[in-house]
Amino acid sequence: MGSQFVDLNADGHLDYITATFDGSPHVSYGSEAGFTTPERIKDGEGRRILVSSIWSDEAEEHQDLGRSLPDGEATGERCISALAFDWDDDGDYDLLLGTYEGGHLYVQMNEGTRTDPKFTGMNIPVMAGDVAFALPAKMTTPKLVDWDGDGDMDLIAGTYSDSYSQEGDGGGVYLALNDGKVGEPKFGALKPIIAPVERSGSEPTRPDVGLYPAVVDHDGDGDLDLIVGGYSMWSPKGRELNAEESARAETLKAEIKALEEESSEVFAKISKEIEELDLESDEFDDAVDSIYDKHGDALSSNREKMSAARKELDKLIPSPKRTSFVWLYERI
Amino acid sequence: MKLFLIVLGLTAPSLGEVASQKVDTAPKFAAPKQVMAGAELLGEKRAYPSPAFHDVDGDGHLDILIADLMGRVTVAHGKGTTPMTFGEEKPLLGSDKEPLDFNNW
Numbered sequence: 001m002g003s004q005f006v007d008l009n010a011d012g013h014l015d016y017i018t019a020t021f022d023g024s025p026h027v028s029y030g031s032e033a034g035f036t037t038p039e040r041i042k043d044g045e046g047r048r049i050l051v052s053s054i055w056s057d058e059a060e061e062h063q064d065l066g067r068s069l070p071d072g073e074a075t076g077e078r079c080i081s082a083l084a085f086d087w088d089d090d091g092d093y094d095l096l097l098g099t100y101e102g103g104h105l106y107v108q109m110n111e112g113t114r115t116d117p118k119f120t121g122m123n124i125p126v127m128a129g130d131v132a133f134a135l136p137a138k139m140t141t142p143k144l145v146d147w148d149g150d151g152d153m154d155l156i157a158g159t160y161s162d163s164y165s166q167e168g169d170g171g172g173v174y175l176a177l178n179d180g181k182v183g184e185p186k187f188g189a190l191k192p193i194i195a196p197v198e199r200s201g202s203e204p205t206r207p208d209v210g211l212y213p214a215v216v217d218h219d220g221d222g223d224l225d226l227i228v229g230g231y232s233m234w235s236p237k238g239r240e241l242n243a244e245e246s247a248r249a250e251t252l253k254a255e256i257k258a259l260e261e262e263s264s265e266v267f268a269k270i271s272k273e274i275e276e277l278d279l280e281s282d283e284f285d286d287a288v289d290s291i292y293d294k295h296g297d298a299l300s301s302n303r304e305k306m307s308a309a310r311k312e313l314d315k316l317i318p319s320p321k322r323t324s325f326v327w328l329y330e331r332i
Numbered sequence: 333m334k335l336f337l338i339v340l341g342l343t344a345p346s347l348g349e350v351a352s353q354k355v356d357t358a359p360k361f362a363a364p365k366q367v368m369a370g371a372e373l374l375g376e377k378r379a380y381p382s383p384a385f386h387d388v389d390g391d392g393h394l395d396i397l398i399a400d401l402m403g404r405v406t407v408a409h410g411k412g413t414t415p416m417t418f419g420e421e422k423p424l425l426g427s428d429k430e431p432l433d434f435n436n437w
Contacts, residue, residue: 001399001434003384014386020403022437033427038434055437141382193359206364212382216394220414223359227367229381229398326375326383326398329361 002141006084008093010114017084023054025082025095044118051079051099051106051123068123077101081141089183095119098142103135105142128176129189137161137171145215152178155187158211161196166233166320169196170208204232207327218328226329236318245316252313259306266295369408370420397424403434
């Protein structure tokens with residue numbers, strides 16, 4: 001969830017713009033008393049703004065809609081980032097909408113005014129060079145910044161990469177410079193400014209996946225530094241074990257394996273019992289709950305034992321780690 | 333101040349608003365360092381911590397906000413030092429004095 005502070009409704013207070021995994025942009029309006037309860041930004045017809053896939057609170061399901069895309073075809077992409085930007089320099093804010101899955105960026109124009117916005121409901125792909133803006137490993141959030149100091153807004157954006165694997169290249173931060181003019185932005189090809197590197201190491205040294213960037217002159221030296229949130233992934237070095245400890249580690253590994261197999265068996269039983277239910281029955285949901293309740297104690301007990309065994313094993317042979325932090329990349 | 337915020341991308345100006353000043357576009361960075369909030373690591377164990385800057389308390393110093401995947405937001409107030417340092421990370425309260433919470437699913 002990226003964050004931008006702009007006076008979207010021209011009332012003199014900065015508003016908080018963002019988008020979440022529900023697939024739509026949100027705003028929390030600024031006021032004398034602080035930020036108001038967040039709400040979704042709507043288009044000129046009062047509909048949710050979206051790229052394609054959204055979570056419907058009413059239907060309690062994901063819905064994939066093509067109504068905002070140029071060819072009307074749903075793509076499954078979720079809008080998880082949003083920025084206000086006066087794309088055409090007509091005095092009101094248009095919206096930039098970023099997607100998770102494709103790492104694409106769209107602009108949705110405002111045909112209203114600053115105080116009475118009317119977003120069109122139709123998205124126009126943003127280009128980066130000669131191709132559509134698309135990041136290689138799912139986009140976290142874009143940010144607008146005058147990176148090259150030429151008076152217009154450039155784009156930087158981060159990527160996720162595979163969020164759980166302990167191997168392979170992580171995410172990066174990319175820059176697309178704006179070579180256009182006022183009212184006609186033209187973004188160049190995306191180039192890495194923090195290049196993805198293979199996740200490795202025995203301690204956290206950088207954000208490896210899910211790189212969310214922000215830009216600020218942190219050290220007051222006149223150039224722009226990066227502040228980047230994300231998950232670090234590392235494999236702590238283990239110590240040398242004596243014979244007794246080695247034997248204990250092997251025992252714990254065997255215990256954990258057996259507990260994992262027991263868990264799988266319980267889940268297989270649950271699946272089988274659910275398959276035997278009548279899907280059309282009004283009592284289906286209650287029956288599913290009842291099945292989980294029946295096996296709940298076994299699963300809970302198993303989970304506790306597994307947690308204790310893993311904790312003890314971790315002291316002997318540390319497991320790979322994955323924890324989030326925020327990092328400073330100081331420009332030199 | 334407005335130009336300062338525009339240069340940092342903290343506001344979204346029209347394209348004609350910003351003064352021209354060429355800078356290096358192929359940056360080099362020092363090895364990354366963890367950012368602190370008081371005595372704690374900023375954003376530690378948050379679900380995809382996402383930083384942004386805003387002067388929340390209007391004291392003239394940028395504060396750092398950390399949003400996360402769940403739609404929650406914290407703020408660590410800037411102390412006005414150079415380089416920047418921040419105080420303890422706390423939930424960002426809305427006008428109703430409750431923690432601001434954006435709808436996820």
